Amino acid sequence: MVKTKTVHTIQEVIETRQEIIDSIRDSLNYEIDGLVIKGREIDREDMKRAKPESQIAFKFPAEMIDSTLIDVEWSVSGANYTPVALIEPVELLGSTVQRASLANPDIMGQLGVKIGSKVMVSKRGDIIPKIEYVIATPEGAEEIVIPIKCEACESDLINEGSRLYCPNEDCPNVRYRRIVKWIKKNDIKHFSEKLILRPLYETQRIQKIADLYTLKISDLTKLEGVQEKSAKKALNNLLAVKQIPLERFIAGFDIEGLGERMVKKAVKAGFDTLEAIKTASIHELSQIDGYAEITAQTLQQGVEKLYPEMEQLLKTQKVKIAEPITEGKLKGLTFCFTGKLITMSRKEAHDLVISNGGEPKSSVTKHLSYLVTNSTERTTKYKKAQEQGTTIITEAQFLKLLE
């Protein structure tokens, strides 16, 4: 028996629909994809029409929908090549989806997609589009071509299955990404990749991080689409970052698999200068909590190889390695943020934690001290924190800790 309900206003229709989505839908033992709104009186003539005018369907937002794979684009970032599916645009949970990452050649292969395949698209966590599976592939459909040579240096790409990459350590793309990483890691705004960094790199005006600090306003205003206002803004932002903690300095050099957190562990363990890390043996570094052979080697070899560039950067005198912060009200505490904050951005909150000696985390882990959120929405982070009994506090309570 189909459920019915009599309502009197448009508002009630909207509320009822929401109620069905939120609770009623799950309790039914059959699938529904929407509701039909019709007048109480039955107009027999109207009902004979293919599309009766006295009734209208009010569908729920789809949670999964089918589309067609148009093509695969290879997104290049540094050494890595990642397949991205371009699909026929479809409406899904309130937005138009036309791209979805295929992660790596292995996952692409497991899905078995070809150009023209009908695919099922969802959104993970209601946000990120994802190709779930292939519904059907037309006969004789074109295979997806995996690139063989690096677009930048023509080296033969290495296909490890879970990773397709260019093995050349001096590949122009790798060197370019190092510069971009520095800008991003240090949160230097308005240094547009498209308008500024790419063109400067391609015309050989900048080749290393240190070169950024030789730039003049005139170098930027020469570029298309950049006038004095933007040029000044970019350079001011660059020069505003002067004191850089060692872990960020090293992480800013884009050593594969070595982020700020891992370097911080070394700093905490007493390897708190660039020289100390450079001269340490792999064995010594592998004694650090959270380090073993592989990470120790990555750090040691990375710093050794990039040391001349690091020295060159420090020689410009435009940046300095800052003294580590070891004291503060939040010493020894870790924080993870979720949802919107009221008085500050996510980034400011992270900085606040760091400047008070605490540590921000991007996910809820076992030893997290606090999850900070203003909402009780049951997101993955919230649920996980609840499950393992992590203290959940509001933004106001977080600010109280700093008083």
Place this chain on the structure above:
DNA sequence: ACGAAGGCAACTAAGAATAC
């Protein structure tokens, strides 16, 4: 008017290290 960039949302894969 147009385009670029920042900021935000929440999640996943892969690999390394540690815990059991």
Place this chain on the structure above:
DNA sequence: GTATTCTTAGTTGCCTTCGT
């Protein structure tokens, strides 16, 4: 030897703000 935990790095789309 196996399971779990942690870190890194990346994923799309929408909205707002600002410069050209």
